[in-house]
Amino acid sequence: MAGGVVEKPAAHDKPRKHYLNHVKTFGSWLVTLDHKRIAMMYLCAVSFALLLGGVFALALRTVLWNGTPADPETSILGATMEQFYNKMFTLHGAVMVFLFIIPGIPAALGNFILPMQLGAKDLALPRINLLSWYLYVMGLVLFVCVLVLGGLDTGWTLYPPYSMGGGSQSQHVWHSLVLAYMAVFILGFSSILTGLNFIVTMHKLRPPGMGMYDMPLFLWALYATSLIQVLATPVVGITLGLSLIEHMFHVGIFLPQYGGDPVMYQHFFWFYSHPAVYIMILPAMGVQSEIMGTFSRKHIFGYKAIAWSSIAIAAIGFIVWGHHMFVSGQSPTAGIIFSFLTYLVAIPSAIKVFNWVATMYKGSIDLKTPMIYGLNFIYLFGIGGLTGLFLASISNNVHLHDTYFVIAHFHMVMVGSTVNAFLGGVHLWWPKMTGRMYNETLGRIGAILVFVGFNLAFMPQFVSGTRGMPRRYANYLEEFTTFHQASTVGAYILGAGIGLQVLYLLYSLFKGKKAPDNPWGAASLEWQSESPPDFHNFTKPPIMMGAYDYENWEYESEEAGWKLKPEVIETRKTLSKVH
């Protein structure tokens, strides 16, 4: 419903038709070109990946409860403790990175929200969207095959010469590697196609009257993300393609024993994988901007600064990859340049943080669940970003590289920031996507559990890392016991927080209160649609207004949510192009 006018024709006798129920067959989901349905399928799949990766994480933290296995003969699933641990951290990293965090926010939330924030009916290239979804599914299936075959122990980075038929490998690891290379290659193309589609949509379906600067910041963030997806992902594609060929035919590209260069692999890999960390964080920053404005009930502070800092992060992100290779034998000159450039990334990142804080200043802050995630984000991203600077200075890095300090750094940004923003975004848009309200109290408890568990899990790792605890070892010295056990307890609390969410979100689907069209008083266009939206997104052309003009909305009641003020409806133009 567009705003205040209540006139639902014949809504009483039969349930309203919307995108979820206009056709109900299973087949209609399989071949759907509707961005909302594809987004919902993505949401289920990435949530599954999050849970799967989470199970691996809990398994590896459980192994790490004891510094040395009490009985070295203990075997889990036919492997020694150590072998089991190696597989768990590899699968945890690979599943979380490639199946959850990279597609997570763009392909699930972005897919749903992006066209709606433009007032459009769909993404510009719906068939490409469906193709991208099926490529993702193929990647997921291949990863499941890897699991069934017995898994990998190479680390998510798949460095040669240990991977690629190098080391002493059993047959099943060899096969698993073939599948893993294929999986990441295919997932890469899924990601490229999503990014390509987003860019085209923002350029070509942005309605007349909405300039780039009128877009919500979430879209700027997705734009920057998409640029990286299109320009960086093909490089990892060719890298893994070559790795696969090397692995099967020993052509001598990366494996030293056949004349190849393993350091070149690292360059290629990080040329993608560093920008990829911005594929993970930028959309999260976009969600964060929406949450901050909405729940401070204040126009976002520094719109243009936030918008352009997304682009700046994307651009600088392409030229800092060498900071992962300070100790790999790259030339000292290269090291110094990469170190300097890495410092630069902190500037646009900090600009964003300052602007979010300034948005909250003198706002009327409403501590709803998404806002709690928003606060978690600011705090944890602050720590994650600053510790990135510790790592960026070469002399520190020589000491800290491959220690738990690095683990803590990137979990602060990947989990502390991106996962928090993902969960915040899911809660923010849940009423819109499903038409149901989740339980607010449980939502807040979940958010706080995530915060507490996360900090308990990763803060100690900064300390143990600076004291020399190396990453990727199944055993540790006596003195690290407290740190590890705290981490393990924290991991379980974090797991409980996420488990709780799964339960109440699923419950809300069946028993949740009906969601009003705009439960939060948010101002971007998607909130002028019905909850859940019509198949064509808007039944009435939305009224054009700024994405952060919260003063145009007034609170009516819990059931009815927020309504557009009558004078806004009378005086503003509608987006005539819709329909």
Add this chain to the structure above:
Amino acid sequence: MSTGVADHETKHDLPARPPELAMHFDNMHQQFHSGKLGMWLFLGQELLFFCGLFTAYAVYRGNHQEMFHYVHYFLDWKLGAVNTVVLLVSSLTAAWSVRAAMLEQRKVLIFTLLATFICAGIFMVVKYFEYTHKLHIGAVWGGGFNVADADLPAELVAKYPDMTGAKLKEMGAGSFFAIYFCMTGLHGLHVLVGMGLYIWLLVRALKGDFNRRWYGAVDNVALYWHIVDIIWIFLFPMLYLIG
């Protein structure tokens, strides 16, 4: 759109929507340019995809300058040149086909699509003979490189009479062929995909699917075909003409 419930549509829409126009676009212009921008982004993606290989080439050539010089004699520049000409001609016919589609010249369209396909085919046949010869004499990648002295290219032996297969192997000739087969192989795959696309266009052209309002597919495939050609224009001198 194939999924839709059409009831909303019929009530609101102007009667004049052309059948080729998908429901989420306002007009043909918007639809055409969306497809085209998508294709340009895809081409950008393709360039970066090949960039990895070009970088690997630069690294290995920098590390093995002499070896690259000796080994390039294994590639027959005449065959390479023939293929270059064939691809350039196919680019012309591809561009022509777009014009024909725009002007609704059905016969010209079918002829140029067919010509592009045939040129691509000739390219692949020549590549086939080049590949089989190399595999036959053992001029292959990595440790597999083992060429008998009798099989060394005549030009190489004429210039450097005491060159042997064993010496080349020691210099790392396998790396050259690793790069060679990866680059030309990936390019060849793109040519094959292009041939598939041209068959598809041909079928649609025969059915009369294209007209002055709707020729986006011909245009976009031609764009793709041009990038495949351009990549070859770089591969040819980098591999065949190292003096």
